[in-house]
Amino acid sequence: MTRSEYDERSPLLARSSNAAEAAKQIDSEIPNGGTWAWLQVLAGHLVVFNVWGYITSYGFFQEYYVKNLQISPADASWIGAVQMFMVHLLGTFSGRAMDAGYLRTCIATGCFLQALGAFATSFGSKLWHFWLAQGLCSGIGHGLVFSPMISLFSTWFTTKRVMAVSLASCGAATGGMVFPTIAYYLFDRLGFAWTVRLMALIISMNGLVVSAVTRARIVAKKSSPWFDISAFRERSYTMFSIGSFFIFEGIYFAYIYVRQFAQTKTGFSFQESLVLLFLMNGVGLPSRILVAWVADRYLGAVKTCILVSIPCGAMLLCWIAVDTHQSMLIWATFYGIFANCALSQVPASNAYFGAKDPEKSGTRVGTITTINSIPLLTGPYIAGKLIALNGGDYLYAQIFGGLCIIIGAIFLVGAQLADGRKLN
Numbered sequence: 001m002t003r004s005e006y007d008e009r010s011p012l013l014a015r016s017s018n019a020a021e022a023a024k025q026i027d028s029e030i031p032n033g034g035t036w037a038w039l040q041v042l043a044g045h046l047v048v049f050n051v052w053g054y055i056t057s058y059g060f061f062q063e064y065y066v067k068n069l070q071i072s073p074a075d076a077s078w079i080g081a082v083q084m085f086m087v088h089l090l091g092t093f094s095g096r097a098m099d100a101g102y103l104r105t106c107i108a109t110g111c112f113l114q115a116l117g118a119f120a121t122s123f124g125s126k127l128w129h130f131w132l133a134q135g136l137c138s139g140i141g142h143g144l145v146f147s148p149m150i151s152l153f154s155t156w157f158t159t160k161r162v163m164a165v166s167l168a169s170c171g172a173a174t175g176g177m178v179f180p181t182i183a184y185y186l187f188d189r190l191g192f193a194w195t196v197r198l199m200a201l202i203i204s205m206n207g208l209v210v211s212a213v214t215r216a217r218i219v220a221k222k223s224s225p226w227f228d229i230s231a232f233r234e235r236s237y238t239m240f241s242i243g244s245f246f247i248f249e250g251i252y253f254a255y256i257y258v259r260q261f262a263q264t265k266t267g268f269s270f271q272e273s274l275v276l277l278f279l280m281n282g283v284g285l286p287s288r289i290l291v292a293w294v295a296d297r298y299l300g301a302v303k304t305c306i307l308v309s310i311p312c313g314a315m316l317l318c319w320i321a322v323d324t325h326q327s328m329l330i331w332a333t334f335y336g337i338f339a340n341c342a343l344s345q346v347p348a349s350n351a352y353f354g355a356k357d358p359e360k361s362g363t364r365v366g367t368i369t370t371i372n373s374i375p376l377l378t379g380p381y382i383a384g385k386l387i388a389l390n391g392g393d394y395l396y397a398q399i400f401g402g403l404c405i406i407i408g409a410i411f412l413v414g415a416q417l418a419d420g421r422k423l424n
Helices: 003-009 019-029 035-055 058-069 073-089 091-099 103-121 127-156 161-169 171-213 229-233 235-251 253-265 270-282 284-299 301-321 325-354 358-371 373-389 395-418
Strands: none
Touching (some): 035 073, 035 103, 035 127, 035 161, 035 171, 058 073, 058 171, 058 253, 058 270, 073 091, 073 127, 073 358, 091 127, 091 358, 103 171, 127 161, 127 358, 161 284, 161 325, 171 270, 171 284, 171 325, 235 253, 235 301, 235 325, 235 358, 235 373, 235 395, 253 270, 253 325, 253 395, 270 325, 284 301, 284 325, 301 325, 301 395, 325 358, 358 373, 373 395
16 A cells, blocks of 8 residues: 555554654654545635634624614624634633544534534524524534644645645635625525524534544544643744734624624615625635745745734724725725735644644644633624724724734744744
């Protein structure tokens, strides 16, 4: 049997008794292609479709909850924030489960909870129904599947890792177009409940494919710790953790509040504002692929992440000047481009720092992912409170979000300078 045949037919590789030799062997035998490797990219794309495509379409739900439950935008944002919080909070535990040999169990359970939460959301009528179904149940499902899939790529790819992660992350763009399109065409015809049930059906079908094709390549390491505290002795790892924290503090609030801004400040209708979500997510499909090619071919994930995060923060500050229909569309396009590029390169950079120790990649990636749960919970809520504090004006929130992203990019510069390896 040839090496390529072995990689495709047997997704599990044996470990050496000597840890150092095993790590070298694992690195040298990473296939960087083949049927099983690219099936993991397909699974990753569908996972991100279900997780971030659904979450970045939350502006549809936000608007519905505010109008029909008679609650404030800040209170409604908690449901979306809890979803994002759970994605990252569970990162350490789901990443450790992958390292311990429970990858497929974790993935199957997560896919089931994603579908259950989406279906349950369609039957909700009170705030606590939606909080439990969409925020908690779907959020836990998201958290069980996301970190292991991102960690998995470092065991299947080295030279093509950034492209693999970025192709998977394009699921946020495809999902972010599909879910708003469903809402745009079906909400008036079918109502909220059946529109969400169709979304839940799509999530279920994707989950079946993910559960069927996901495979671990490295044999489980039962004795690895839940947290790799030793990783924080690496200055680059610590600096990247801080930088990604600040980026996530500011980057998502636009996706949640853009529809309300467009309707109250620039005269968009309820239906027209859904187009903004489609646009902000849709431009991510070509931009994520292009930025991945640049990262793989020339700069590496970390440098590329820096170069797209700075203009992303600047575009959020430019939101301050938006006051017309046309400028709203132009701003949504450019912010969507840079935000999608940044959101694809942050996990690619995380996978890079996690890959320093392939046998603990799930734990290392998951640790940073869990740290990032905090800004994903607090960022949208802080933005909502800043809007309320300023009498409904978005200025304070826009400054807060833009500066957070730029500060995060500065810390990523520190991570790059502290890292002794060639960044790829």
